Amino acid sequence: GQNIDQPTEMTATEGAIVQINCTYQTSGFNGLFWYQQHAGEAPTFLSYNVLDGLEEKGRFSSFLSRSKGYSYLLLKELQMKDSASYLCAVRAMDTGRRALTFGSGTRLQVQP
Amino acid sequence: GAGVSQTPSNKVTEKGKYVELRCDPISGHTALYWYRQSLGQGPEFLIYFQGTGAADDSGLPNDRFFAVRPEGSVSTLKIQRTERGDSAVYLCASSPQFGFSGANVLTFGAGSRLTVL
Numbered sequence: 001g002q003n004i005d006q007p008t009e010m011t012a013t014e015g016a017i018v019q020i021n022c023t024y025q026t027s028g029f030n031g032l033f034w035y036q037q038h039a040g041e042a043p044t045f046l047s048y049n050v051l052d053g054l055e056e057k058g059r060f061s062s063f064l065s066r067s068k069g070y071s072y073l074l075l076k077e078l079q080m081k082d083s084a085s086y087l088c089a090v091r092a093m094d095t096g097r098r099a100l101t102f103g104s105g106t107r108l109q110v111q112p
Numbered sequence: 113g114a115g116v117s118q119t120p121s122n123k124v125t126e127k128g129k130y131v132e133l134r135c136d137p138i139s140g141h142t143a144l145y146w147y148r149q150s151l152g153q154g155p156e157f158l159i160y161f162q163g164t165g166a167a168d169d170s171g172l173p174n175d176r177f178f179a180v181r182p183e184g185s186v187s188t189l190k191i192q193r194t195e196r197g198d199s200a201v202y203l204c205a206s207s208p209q210f211g212f213s214g215a216n217v218l219t220f221g222a223g224s225r226l227t228v229l
Contacts, residue, residue, distance in 0.1 A: 004154075031215070042116075042203065042220040043155065087154050099145050099168065100218060102154035 002026040004103035006088050011109045012078055020073045020106045022088030033100060034062050034073045035087040043087055047073070075108075083110045114138075116221035118204050124227045125194055133189040133224045137206030144187050145218060146179055147203040155203055161187060162209075194228045201225050 003025040012018040024032070031050040035043035049055055049064035049071060061074040075082055085105040092101070117136040125131050137144050143162055147155035157171040161181045169179070176194075181187040191198055202225075205218040 033215075033217075042222045045217045045219070048215040048217065089154075099157050099160045099171075101157060102147075104152070105154045107152075 002090055002092060002101040004088055004090055004101060006086075006103045006106045008104065009107045009109070011111060012075075014078055014080060014110055014112050016078050017074065017076050018078060018108065020075075020086050020088075020108065022071045022073070022103060024069050024071070024088070024090045024103075026069075026090050026092045026101075028093035029066060029090065030093045031091040032062075032064055032071050033089040033091070034060075034071075035089060035102075037085045037087060037105065039084070046086075078110050080110050080112070083108060116204055116206055116219055118202075118221040118224050120224055121222065122225045122227075124229065126229050127194060127196060129194050129228075131191050131194055131226065133191075133202050133204075133226070135187045135189070135204030135206075135221060137185065137187070137204070138219060139185075140208070141206035141219075142184070142209050143207045143216075144181060145205040145207075146187070146189050147205065147220075149201045149203055149223070158189070158202075191226075194226075196228045199226055199228045 006022045034046040037043040047062035054063045059076045064071045085107045087105045088103040089100040119134045145160040146158040149155045159169040159179050164184045176192045179189045201223040203223045205220045207216050207218050
């Protein structure tokens with residue numbers, strides 16, 4: 001099976017930087033995804049990591065360390081619209097579940 | 113279509129009733145997934161289809177839940193004898209293929225909110 005942990009809630013200030021951590025345990029790891037979900041809306045894809053290192057996309061970056069089972073999502077120059085839940089999800093090649101397994105999400109509140 | 117379409121957006125039903133939730137995936141996407149999301153939780157996997165067949169239904173909670181995709185496009189999630197614990201948002205997603213090459217990103221619909229009274 002797979003186990004994914006991320007903080008339940010975080011608060012940050014507009015214009016600042018915030019790092020949302022995700023740890024996972026899985027066999028047959030084959031990719032880690034970050035999704036953003038505004039209240040009452042569909043999750044939308046932010047980033048994908050399959051190799052170790054940092055992937056940068058505008059204000060958002062995502063890091064992966066496969067040996068540590070660890071990822072983080074870095075949001076820079078925070079804006080009020082970044083207030084949302086951020087979901088970490090893992091894909092695995094093991095004989096169990098092959099679709100994405102999601103963590104419970106981190107609810108980020110951006111304050112003025 | 114341009115995105116994943118789900119109907120109805122809201123469904124209120126009484127305990128014991130039968131409900132159907134429909135998903136119309138992005139045109140050409142061969143993989144389709146159903147997830148369930150409760151308040152404050154991440155999406156919980158239910159079932160996925162590769163083409164017409166259910167490739168993995170291990171997430172369906174019990175035999176009251178069933179899903180079909182007869183022509184490899186539109187899918188219907190069927191819930192019999194609904195219970196209050198079935199209340200949740202049911203999300204559908206599709207991707208170009210099910211595979212392990214590249215990101216093969218899941219695109220989600222807005223969901224069907226089911227309330228069982």
